[in-house]
Amino acid sequence: MTTVLWFRRDLRLSDHPALVAAVDEARAAGGEVVALFVVDPALWRGSGTPRLAYLARSLRALDEALGGRLVVRRGDPRSVVPRVAQEAEASAVHVTAATEPYGRRRDAEVADALGRAGRPLVGTGSPYAVAPGRLRTRGGTPFQVFTPFRSAWLDHGWHTPAPRPRSVPWASLPSDGPPEEPSTDVRLPPAGEAAARHRWSEFLADDLARYRTERDRPDLDTTSSVSVHLKYGELHPRTLLADLAAAPSGDSVATYRSELAWREFHADVLWHHPDATRRSLRTVVGEDAWVDGAAEQQALDTWAAGRTGYPLVDAGMRQLRAVGWMHNRVRMVVASFLVKDLHVRWQRGADHFMAWLVDGDVPQNQLNWQWVAGTGRDASPYFRVFNPVSQGERFDPDGTYVRRWVPELRGIPGAAVHRPWELLDAPDDYPAPVVDHAAERRATLEAFEAHRRA
Ligand SMILES: Cc1cc2nc3c(=O)[nH]c(=O)nc-3n(C[C@H](O)[C@H](O)[C@H](O)COP(=O)(O)OP(=O)(O)OC[C@H]3O[C@@H](n4cnc5c(N)ncnc54)[C@H](O)[C@@H]3O)c2cc1C
Structure with missing residues (x-):
């Protein structure tokens, strides 16, 4: 048969x-x-x-x-x-x-x-090492918090990779042929299983050992870039976990495994809360905290175009438009900026990400947005507002990442690129900050406090 x-x-x-x-x-x-x-x-x-x-x-x-x-x-x-x-x-x-x-x-x-x-x-x-929905707390309830989930996930373990069947008897049936590739000016990474395996081998050989110390540095480009391959299942996380188990053990291996555990945690949360694709799992501010209508659209457009006047935010948004991918640290900063500095609902930002990300993946995208917005399971607290300037100075210390993606700022050497408005000869084709971060942070904290009291 x-x-x-x-x-x-x-x-x-x-x-x-x-x-x-x-x-x-x-x-x-x-x-x-x-x-x-x-x-x-x-x-x-x-x-x-x-x-x-x-x-x-x-x-x-x-x-x-x-x-x-x-x-x-x-x-x-x-x-x-x-x-x-x-x-x-x-x-x-x-x-x-x-x-x-x-x-x-x-x-x-x-x-x-x-x-x-x-x-x-x-x-x-399933597309995960441990199928979403399988792990439960001792009380039999779904996990609400990442760290105990990760412990249970590690204890549960996973199968060894399945052997590739030899000489499969593939049948022939009429085919419409692979779909036509829509035209895009986004520079895509190489696609397919062979490309995915190649990228993963390169990462194991060249960058894994530095992962723990460098994973937050967008300027260094040393993360694995396998999210798109995981999204389409060109690689399975079980394969990665088996290779990690065979790698010389160290902090970087544990850190990388932990990032894969976040991917599995988000899938598990979505399994139990299918409506979390659109609905906040927690309400942290009142509806009046958000901008609406034309003001919302303008804020979104400025953010999406990478014209906020905050160099790290603009670099991230332009990287997204150019290559359909953004470094994780910068994803957190741009998402925090949209929600907590521009007061736009997280769902709008998540939609924009899904339109442009090559690795755009419903559980990871929606629940990471909820994490940043403080509304998800085990999320970043709402009162944590990323400072786009100090994040830039800390994680892009020489300004290399910003200069790579924001051509108007290429003439500014070193970390000064994170504060162009302080320069006497600031480039006139780069916008001044669209908002005052300190003032918007205060507004966010007040909205949070008001909701908490109510
Ligand atoms: C607002 C926001 C939206 C995001 N949207 C997506 C998305 O649509 N698709 C997606 O795959 N990831 C998403 N992420 C998670 C993360 O940014 C990417 O997985 C990571 O940047 C991919 O690059 P990498 O493969 O080089 O990561 P590495 O640092 O090399 O990490 C290895 C793998 O671990 C997993 N991982 C790492 N960080 C996270 C994380 N925070 N959450 C879940 N899994 C993680 C990914 O599968 C990743 O490929 C989002 C993060 C944020 C803050």
Whole structure:
């Protein structure tokens, strides 16, 4: 019998338990495996162009790795997947289980439709080392706090990477071909499993040992840059964790593992609170703390264009527009600035990030925004307001990062680039600060205090 492997956020062939399950079932019956990808208009419409362009490249890479056997179909998976399964006379459709709200709903409906024709939708594994929803506190409740979650996650552990099946009998079915790559001026990273593995090996060899001390430095560019590969499942975190276990142990290994644990924590929080994609998990200020209408749009536009007059914020926003990625420290600073200096709701910033980030990922993006906004689980306290100037001086001490992304400031040497307004010959094509950080910080703290008292 034939089986179908429906690829979604798992665009790889190594360490792929659902692929192993599909191949085992097909081989047992002397059958073949259909490699299917469905271009779902609901997801395609809602994704930013840089992500779609990256996905198109990643699908091309997967198709090449499959010797041109990737079957791409367009349409609603609720009808397309059962149709392909019927065409192939498949015994089952195998998937890596979806864990996010849209994917969970869609899969339940696809499973119903397949079930009516007597075919199961078989979920094996998830995009995480430990499936979201699996870990519980001793009291049986979901984790609210990161550190105990991480301890439970480490104690639970994970499987070793799944072996890559040899000479898979891929089936041939008519295919619409990988989707056309939409045009974008964002410079994309190399896509596909081979590129992902290459990037990860480079990081292990060159930068892992310095990760603990350098991970907060946007000027050094020494973080792993694998978020986009994790997002599309070109790499699985289990593979990374196995390589980390084999690396010379040290603080950097523990720190890196801990960052992966944050990724799993956010997925777990979203599993238990699907509405956290839009709704604040905690209310920390009254509705009157936010700007609305034209004032909100103007603040958003200025921030998005990297024209706030705060060099670190502007450098981050311009990096986002140029390469669809931003360093984590700078993501925190720009998000704090939007919410706590410009008083724009976190959801608006999260939407902008999702439109431009190549690694834009619902659990990580929405819950990191909630973390910065002080509304999430185990979030940064609302009264912590990042100072965009001192953050720049601390984490970009020589100003290299700012000069890289803000050409108007390239003539200013050293750390002075973080305070251009103090220079007698400040460049006249760079804006003065749009707000006074100290005053906006006070306003934020007052709104927080007023809400607390109320
Ligand atoms: C406002 C905001 C929005 C964000 N949006 C996203 C997003 O849409 N997609 C996304 O993958 N990450 C997001 N992050 C988390 C983080 O910024 C990126 O994962 C990281 O910058 C990716 O670069 P890297 O792979 O070089 O990270 P590294 O420093 O090399 O970290 C290794 C891996 O650990 C995980 N990780 C690191 N930091 C975090 C974190 N704070 N939360 C969760 N996982 C983390 C990522 O999977 C990352 O690839 C966001 C952070 C903030 C503050």
